Amino acid sequence: MVEAPPSNRATMPAEVEMSIRDDQGNIRAEIILAIQTAIRAEDRDTLSRLAGDLHEADLGDIIEALDADERPRLVAIMGAEFDFTALTEVEDSVREDLLEEISNEEIAKGVRDLDSDDAVYILEDLEPEDKQEVLANLPGPERVALERSLDYPEDSAGRLMQTDFIAAPPFWTVGQMIDHLRDSADLPDEFYEIFTVDPAGQIVGHVSLNRLLRTQRREKLQAIMDEAEHVALATDDQHEVAELFKRYNLVSIPVVDSGQRLVGVLTFDDIVDVIDEEADAEIRALGGVNPDEELSDSVFETAKARFSWLFINLLTAILASGVIDLFKGSLEKMVALAVLMPIVASQGGNAGTQTMTIAVRALATRAIGSGGAPRFVVREILVGLMNGIAFAVVMGCIAAFWFANAQLGFVMGIAIIVNLVAAGFAGVLIPLTLERFGVDPAVASGPFVTTVTDIVGFFAFLGVATLWFGLG
Secondary structure: OOOOOHHHOOOOOHHHOOOOEOOOOOEOHHHHHHHHHHHHOOOHHHHHHHHOOOOHHHHHHHHHHOOOOHHHHHHHHHHHHOOHHHHHHOOHHHHHHHHHHOOHHHHHHHHOOOOHHHHHHHHOOOOHHHHHHHHHOOOHHHHHHHHHHHHOOOOEHHHHOEOOOOEEOOOOEHHHHHHHHHHOOOOOOOOOEEEEEOOOOEEEEEEEHHHHHOOOOOOEHHHHOEEOOOOEEOOOEHHHHHHHHHHHOOOEEEEEOOOOEEEEEEEHHHHHHHHHHHHHHHHHHHOOOOOOOOOOOOHHHHHHHHHHHHHHHHHHHHHHHHHHHHOHHHHHHOHHHHHHHHHHHHHHHHHHHHHHHHHHHHHHOOOOOOOOHHHHHHHHHHHHHHHHHHHHHHHHHHHHHHOOOHHHHHHHHHHHHHHHHHHHHHHHHHHHHHHHOOOOHHHHHHHHHHHHHHHHHHHHHHHHHHHHHOOO
């Protein structure tokens, strides 16, 4: 919860004499209205009181709540008081549109005082010529550091890292290190560890701050440092680095270049964003939604992005309908089959989706180790069999009572067992196969699993019914 500074309360409008967010965690409508009013009046003093001291996450939410034409005006009116870190908290499309409305000179002023990782996050969205112009307006050392980070591949540790860190030779004493931290004005705003490097700048180890402060001044850093067991290459994929953080409960991790020279550091707050983005992308992919789709996208862009997924599902639906067409004679002779048929397919589809979700998540988190896949497949098949028997009894009784036909209930039960076993098999095997061939299972598994459960469900139910009742 963020509150306005006490010194400003006497002059702050009555509508903002409250917490910024309501009980649901949303920015209060009164705050948005007050800011919009100040923008229209070009009232810089009011905007400074309302938004000048906000946390970047709160300011980011306010920016997204404003109309598109109000966002650049907010930046222009606030001037140097606008915190460009807030642009890392908004949707990509909002940030890109806003940056197009701001001059490159103003962008350079805005990113000059940001942490290097936040500056890179903003600059990487710019067009190449705009990016070069912004970099040209930055001081030499900052420009070189940002250019080096921008040279690393997208979604790599090098793009995500902070280039501001504290390193010292291992022969320094604790006293020297503490004095250096006290006397140096040019230090990162936040840090958790001191890194030790050799004369070539190669990482040797690290010392946590709590251990540094609890050790006598005469002790050397090399006596209290831990070896750098977990180190990320600047070219490593950021999702792989996130796995290191999760697996070993890390607070920070040094980033080195190909020569093992220390070039940056990643901290847990950076990794939380990576994990959140990865989870969000997986959820979207499982639902057939483009991972880059945002609420600020236009209707046309959203419809276009979703069309391909819906088209694939249309093709699979036509394929399933083709199976039904094979048994149209049986359906004409026994109408009850048409009534019960969707239930078999639906149960299989739901069971397949459950298994597929678990499988995709297990692959994403690397929970399925080498040799664990066969056991996972068998487990899901047995789960499908057990649930199949249970629902076969339930639905078989319902079908027998519904149509006063015990044999129909038996056929229904057999079909459900077959389809739920097939759902368990397909739900885990399809993602594993796609992963092996380098295809994202979160994106591609859905249509395949649905197709299998529909076809097997229809074929099992109609096929068994045709044979049992002699409807062919």
